Amino acid sequence: MNNFTFYSPTYFAFGKDTEKDVAKYVKRFGGSKVLIHYGGGSVKRSGLYDTVVSALGEANIPFVELGGVKPNPRSGLVYEGIELCRKEGVDFVLAIGGGSAIDSSKAIAAGVKYDGDFWDYYQGKPVEEALPIGTILTIAAAGSEGSPDSVITKEDGMLKRGASGEALRPAFSILNPAFTCSLPPYQSAAGATDIMIHVCERYFSNTTEVEVTDRLCEAILLTMIKETPRIIADPNNYDARANIMWAGMVAHNNICGVGREQDWSSHGIEHELSALYDVAHGAGLAVIAPAWMKYVMPKKMDKFLQFATRVWGCSMDYEHPEATALEGIRRFEAFLKSIGMPLTLGELGAKEEDIPKMANHMGIAKKGPIGGFVKLDVADVEAIYRLAL
Amino acid sequence: MNNFTFYSPTYFAFGKDTEKDVAKYVKRFGGSKVLIHYGGGSVKRSGLYDTVVSALGEANIPFVELGGVKPNPRSGLVYEGIELCRKEGVDFVLAIGGGSAIDSSKAIAAGVKYDGDFWDYYQGKPVEEALPIGTILTIAAAGSEGSPDSVITKEDGMLKRGASGEALRPAFSILNPAFTCSLPPYQSAAGATDIMIHVCERYFSNTTEVEVTDRLCEAILLTMIKETPRIIADPNNYDARANIMWAGMVAHNNICGVGREQDWSSHGIEHELSALYDVAHGAGLAVIAPAWMKYVMPKKMDKFLQFATRVWGCSMDYEHPEATALEGIRRFEAFLKSIGMPLTLGELGAKEEDIPKMANHMGIAKKGPIGGFVKLDVADVEAIYRLAL
Numbered sequence: 001m002n003n004f005t006f007y008s009p010t011y012f013a014f015g016k017d018t019e020k021d022v023a024k025y026v027k028r029f030g031g032s033k034v035l036i037h038y039g040g041g042s043v044k045r046s047g048l049y050d051t052v053v054s055a056l057g058e059a060n061i062p063f064v065e066l067g068g069v070k071p072n073p074r075s076g077l078v079y080e081g082i083e084l085c086r087k088e089g090v091d092f093v094l095a096i097g098g099g100s101a102i103d104s105s106k107a108i109a110a111g112v113k114y115d116g117d118f119w120d121y122y123q124g125k126p127v128e129e130a131l132p133i134g135t136i137l138t139i140a141a142a143g144s145e146g147s148p149d150s151v152i153t154k155e156d157g158m159l160k161r162g163a164s165g166e167a168l169r170p171a172f173s174i175l176n177p178a179f180t181c182s183l184p185p186y187q188s189a190a191g192a193t194d195i196m197i198h199v200c201e202r203y204f205s206n207t208t209e210v211e212v213t214d215r216l217c218e219a220i221l222l223t224m225i226k227e228t229p230r231i232i233a234d235p236n237n238y239d240a241r242a243n244i245m246w247a248g249m250v251a252h253n254n255i256c257g258v259g260r261e262q263d264w265s266s267h268g269i270e271h272e273l274s275a276l277y278d279v280a281h282g283a284g285l286a287v288i289a290p291a292w293m294k295y296v297m298p299k300k301m302d303k304f305l306q307f308a309t310r311v312w313g314c315s316m317d318y319e320h321p322e323a324t325a326l327e328g329i330r331r332f333e334a335f336l337k338s339i340g341m342p343l344t345l346g347e348l349g350a351k352e353e354d355i356p357k358m359a360n361h362m363g364i365a366k367k368g369p370i371g372g373f374v375k376l377d378v379a380d381v382e383a384i385y386r387l388a389l
Numbered sequence: 390m391n392n393f394t395f396y397s398p399t400y401f402a403f404g405k406d407t408e409k410d411v412a413k414y415v416k417r418f419g420g421s422k423v424l425i426h427y428g429g430g431s432v433k434r435s436g437l438y439d440t441v442v443s444a445l446g447e448a449n450i451p452f453v454e455l456g457g458v459k460p461n462p463r464s465g466l467v468y469e470g471i472e473l474c475r476k477e478g479v480d481f482v483l484a485i486g487g488g489s490a491i492d493s494s495k496a497i498a499a500g501v502k503y504d505g506d507f508w509d510y511y512q513g514k515p516v517e518e519a520l521p522i523g524t525i526l527t528i529a530a531a532g533s534e535g536s537p538d539s540v541i542t543k544e545d546g547m548l549k550r551g552a553s554g555e556a557l558r559p560a561f562s563i564l565n566p567a568f569t570c571s572l573p574p575y576q577s578a579a580g581a582t583d584i585m586i587h588v589c590e591r592y593f594s595n596t597t598e599v600e601v602t603d604r605l606c607e608a609i610l611l612t613m614i615k616e617t618p619r620i621i622a623d624p625n626n627y628d629a630r631a632n633i634m635w636a637g638m639v640a641h642n643n644i645c646g647v648g649r650e651q652d653w654s655s656h657g658i659e660h661e662l663s664a665l666y667d668v669a670h671g672a673g674l675a676v677i678a679p680a681w682m683k684y685v686m687p688k689k690m691d692k693f694l695q696f697a698t699r700v701w702g703c704s705m706d707y708e709h710p711e712a713t714a715l716e717g718i719r720r721f722e723a724f725l726k727s728i729g730m731p732l733t734l735g736e737l738g739a740k741e742e743d744i745p746k747m748a749n750h751m752g753i754a755k756k757g758p759i760g761g762f763v764k765l766d767v768a769d770v771e772a773i774y775r776l777a778l
Contacts, residue, residue, distance in 0.1 A: 001631040002404065006400075015391065220601070246601050
């Protein structure tokens with residue numbers, strides 16, 4: 001196990017009606033004037049927007065608002081939010097929505113406190129200061145409600161890049177599973193896939209002697225395998241939604257990933273896909289992650305044997321271990337298909353001729369190979385895209 | 390799943406040499422004058438005490454110290470510590486040691502900020518304010534390094550009682566597994582048992598639809614089953630020590646216990662034992678917990694079937710489920726024995742004639758039955774003690 005630090009100071013309020021306490025939490029964590037940041041109409045249709053506005057009003061907490069966050073959130077709205085916060089003297093950013101609203105809020109919160117261009121943070125500068133952030137989560141997927149990360153797409157060049165820093169951990173996050181019940185099956189399945197791949201990117205590691213985090217990773221995967229089909233069959237299954245919502249936080253606040261190398265190749269390869277075609281990130285991962293697994297498995301079979309036997313219940317074939325490792329990946333693919341996820345680039349509308357463009361767009365030629373578990377150069381990434389055809 | 394809040398803002402620094410950064414963390418979390426609180430000579434023999442004193446000295450952070458914390462820490466030293474902190478203007482309490490040093494530090498930190506008798510907190514008053522606390526952990530067991538809890542024994546009447554409150558969560562905890570390598574096998578096994586029972590007290594719950602926390606509980610138990618025999622065989626196995634140390638934190642910061650009823654009966658029943666005989670808490674739990682399991686299992690067999698099959702690898706006997714449930718408990722007992730733990734009151738030196746005294750000392754006649762999973766009155770508790778004879 002490697003040395004590590006772990007700091008997850010977010011206050012989580014989980015369960016039915018917890019959004020009604022939003023003003024209490026804004027005050028507790030230092031907010032005196034709030035930016036409410038959200039996407040489209042769903043937070044209004046659900047009544048959540050009205051609940052928040054009433055709660056802030058009753059508590060005499062002034063606010064301004066900025067809607068219009070899109071999936072794969074864009075830098076243009078971030079610049080707008082930063083300017084609005086400065087003009088209005090906002091000292092707290094409240095995200096309502098899924099990972100896109102939260103990531104956009106994090107970018108605004110960091111940008112307000114920074115003299116330069118906020119995009120510097122998305123080019124590798126660590127985020128050391130930001131306005132405090134609160135979230136009311138409505139989609140279980142990105143894990144941004146508990147993470148120190150944010151992903152934004154810059155329109156100029158369609159660069160999808162991440163920023164990170166302790167200051168981006170939300171001060172509080174309100175998680176009411178009931179708000180996730182209105183999410184259609186396809187988006188629910190994409191969210192579940194994202195959660196599972198957040199775990200896999202930590203699980204497939206070269207660091208040995210990490211039984212505790214391996215077991216925690218497997219715990220989240222096993223939970224998702226049980227609960228996801230239940231929300232596809234019945235979107236209003238509160239308990240299944242609740243298990244998935246908490247699993248989504250645990251999958252990405254890094255309690256499952258400390259003390260080990262991580263390998264975020266599938267996310268990196270998928271980001272090019274969703275930037276170019278604007279597909280749902282989780283659906284992109286359903287296509288890319290199994291292809292990545294098949295490509296790297298022969299080089300690192302042991303971990304795939306553990307994955308196959310502990311997570312997918314495969315019997316170990318000691319005479320033909322590779323068959324067991326492949327069977328684990330096959331069962332993962334069958335699971336993704338069963339919840340309605342695509343498995344090929346074609347299903348996403350992606351074209352074979354774009355593969356070189358996507359592979360080259362990652363900047364490997366300039367920055368060097370990606371990946372920790374298995375290092376990947378441009379040709380490897382191209383081969384992974386082709387395995388997903 | 391039940392509604393819950395979860396707040397674990399402790400900053401964890403984990404791994405080799407992390408204790409050298411102690412002054413940086415004291416400053417970061419607001420300490421300007423420190424009480425160093427510890428037990429006996431082991432922190433001096435290991436060099437840890439000197440490292441801390443040097444680090445604080447180099448950073449010009451003044452400190453006073455109070456040693457002498459004993460296992461099952463006593464109220465007398467807490468009163469002394471409170472008086473010392475007030476006299477010296479201490480604003481930060483730094484615990485060096487295991488759960489006893491940390492729990493005693495928490496009691497002092499809360500007592501300093503309270504006008505009344507600190508023991509009020511151990512009679513049910515929630516702790517709302519305390520000096521900030523830092524810990525340097527040297528024993529993997531109690532989980533106090535990440536928990537909001539403290540257990541103290543009052544000499545007058547030998548009452549062993551717990552206090553709780555968010556203010557008792559340490560501001561930072563430094564976990565260097567190397568310091569746990571000097572712990573003898575018996576104490577190491579007792580610590581491992583304590584960690585496992587912290588999980589079990591959460592696992593055996595009447596709350597249904599908690600797959601995510603069930604799986605997290607099982608992850609910690611499976612980790613302990615793998616790693617504990619390795620530290621018994623080789624106390625200097627750093628990696629096994631590291632897995633156990635992190636598992637000990639995860640087992641008790643409540644990430645495995647949120648959203649569900651918990652049942653702390655085994656701890657309550659054991660507290661009477663260790664208060665009367667001053668036995669190692671974990672060894673007492675090794676005797677009490679399996680007896681509790683055997684006593685309650687017929688009333689709640691389903692959860693014991695899950696425990697047997699998922700944790701202990703039992704094959705489910707669908708024709709004779711009770712045999713499977715019992716086999717799970719039997720394997721747990723065999724595991725405890727294999728790591729050198731006692732399984733009977735006799736091995737602890739406890740006497741049959743003290744059973745009524747211990748059962749009555751819990752205050753059940755006055756406060757009502759204990760337990761959530763299965764409610765236990767005085768006769769039930771007596772029966773559990775007798776099952777452990």
